[in-house]
Amino acid sequence: MKDVTSNNFGLLIAFVLPGFVLLWGMAPYSSTVREWLGQATSNAPTVGGFLYITMASVGVGQLVSTLRWLLIDSLHHGTGIDKPNLDFSRLKDSVEAFDRLIEIHYRYYKWHANTLIASTIAAVLNWSANGFRCHVSVPARK
Numbered sequence: 001m002k003d004v005t006s007n008n009f010g011l012l013i014a015f016v017l018p019g020f021v022l023l024w025g026m027a028p029y030s031s032t033v034r035e036w037l038g039q040a041t042s043n044a045p046t047v048g049g050f051l052y053i054t055m056a057s058v059g060v061g062q063l064v065s066t067l068r069w070l071l072i073d074s075l076h077h078g079t080g081i082d083k084p085n086l087d088f089s090r091l092k093d094s095v096e097a098f099d100r101l102i103e104i105h106y107r108y109y110k111w112h113a114n115t116l117i118a119s120t121i122a123a124v125l126n127w128s129a130n131g132f133r134c135h136v137s138v139p140a141r142k
Contacts, residue, residue: 010107016054018114019061023053025122028129061114064121068113 027033036049036056077083 014110015061016057018118019057022118025125
């Protein structure tokens with residue numbers, strides 16, 4: 001197993017974390033996901049549950065990324081933000097620089113956009129399962 005580096009950390013934040021957010025939102029609808037998350041009353045979190053939730057987070061994160069591409073990226077292009085006109089034939093001398101730009105910019109964009117999609121869907125799922133409640137605590141008067 002490789003150590004966490006800049007190469008795989010970008011993939012972690014772009015796909016695994018947003019996937020986990022959406023899985024958390026799906027937990028009220030699936031006893032299996034609740035067990036993986038350790039939310040079931042009968043079971044504590046297990047190593048198997050950790051592995052399952054990690055793999056499911058990757059898969060759901062890919063789905064979230066597809067929705068991001070479909071919704072947010074299409075919205076960007078629909079509002080006049082053009083796709084860059086890239087000539088990949090000129091990259092043979094500067095592949096490392098291009099990779100670095102992707103790591104320091106695009107991975108974080110994907111995290112923000114994927115997390116926006118995942119948290120929105122998770123909030124809607126959570127509200128539909130538990131009802132929308134706004135708790136405002138007002139201090140007691142003396």
